[in-house]
Amino acid sequence: MFPYDPSLLAAVQTTPQSIPDVIQILESIESICTDGDGLKWFNWLYLQVTQAVETPVSAIGSGSFTDPDWIAALDVAFAKHYFAAIRSSLSGAPTPGCWQALFNLRDQATLARIQFAFAGMNAHINHDLPQAVLETCNATSIAPQHGTPQYTDYTALNTTLDSLINGAKITLRVRLLGDSIPPVSGLDNTLAAWSVAAAREAAWNNAELLFHLADAPPLASAFLGTLDGLTALASKTLLVPVP
Numbered sequence: 548m549f550p551y552d553p554s555l556l557a558a559v560q561t562t563p564q565s566i567p568d569v570i571q572i573l574e575s576i577e578s579i580c581t582d583g584d585g586l587k588w589f590n591w592l593y594l595q596v597t598q599a600v601e602t603p604v605s606a607i608g609s610g611s612f613t614d615p616d617w618i619a620a621l622d623v624a625f626a627k628h629y630f631a632a633i634r635s636s637l638s639g640a641p642t643p644g645c646w647q648a649l650f651n652l653r654d655q656a657t658l659a660r661i662q663f664a665f666a667g668m669n670a671h672i673n674h675d676l677p678q679a680v681l682e683t684c685n686a687t688s689i690a691p692q693h694g695t696p697q698y699t700d701y702t703a704l705n706t707t708l709d710s711l712i713n714g715a716k717i718t719l720r721v722r723l724l725g726d727s728i729p730p731v732s733g734l735d736n737t738l739a740a741w742s743v744a745a746a747r748e749a750a751w752n753n754a755e756l757l758f759h760l761a762d763a764p765p766l767a768s769a770f771l772g773t774l775d776g777l778t779a780l781a782s783k784t785l786l787v788p789v790p
Contacts, residue, residue: 548650548653548654549584549653551579552637554579555576555579555633555637556633556634556637556638558572558576558579559576559631559633560634563623563626563627563630564623566597566600566604566622566623568623569597569623569626570597570598572626572630573590573593573594573597573626574594576590577590577591577594583654583723584653584654585652585654585655585660585662585663585723586649586650586653586663586667588661588663588664588667588719589649589663589664589666589667589671591719592667592668592712592715592719593629593667593671595711595715596711597626599707599711600618600622600704600707601622603615604619604622612700613696613697613699613700614697614700615700617683617687617689617697617700618697618700618701620683621679621680621683624683624686625671625675625676627679628674628675628678629671629675632646633650643670643674643775643778643779644775644778644779645669645673645674645775645779645782646670646674647779648666648670648782648786649663649667649670649782649786652786655723655786656722656723656724657722657723657788657789658722658723658788658789659719659720659722659723659728659789660719660720660721660722660723661715661716661720661734661738662734662786662789663786664719665738665741665785666782666785666786668712668741668743668746669741669746669778669781669782669785670778670779670782672743672747672750673746673750673774673781674774674775674778676747676754677750677751677753677754677756677774678754678757678771680750680751684697684754684758690758691751691754691755691758692755698751701747701751702744702747702748704747705744705747708743708744708747709743709744712743716738722789729790734789737785741785757770757771
């Protein structure tokens, strides 16, 4: 779709092992994508979020998290899903529908930058995050449960995320190429109805469900397929052109 897509594909070939690795890949994507690429604006917001997570995790003794190693591992596992979606889409391989909905419209100038940012968050949180939580819990022999230190750390991020997203609603409220959109539009109602805290809570609940489906792989696979379908529908709703 864009002449630099081979460079974009090359940027996501490396598997991150730490939050600084994730930030480096996100910065590479940002430097490659032009302003007219919708992917740039989700990536822009995701980079800000990751940097906000990295600061307290790397500050020894900051006390921001009870289990900073777990949060760091989750951050890396989470990012891998985003990079994998870019890889599969640009390689022509099967890609989650919730991500492909965004990739298909990367060059649509009638859309607003904030729409791409929210569609990416929708795909990443509702579809990818439950899997990343489960993967991190499995790797650390911790069951995903409410009331655990890991869950407390997980929800502690909501305030930071809300602040960044509220800022993005202002900064990115222009069309893809930077021209203005109507001061009042249906887009505002759509964005107002989307809650990052609610989406992250649903993601944790779905991780718990997937944990209990570990002994029933066909059911787990069917659940993820349904989740992708519902998330893809939400992405398409978020990507309706602004009049």
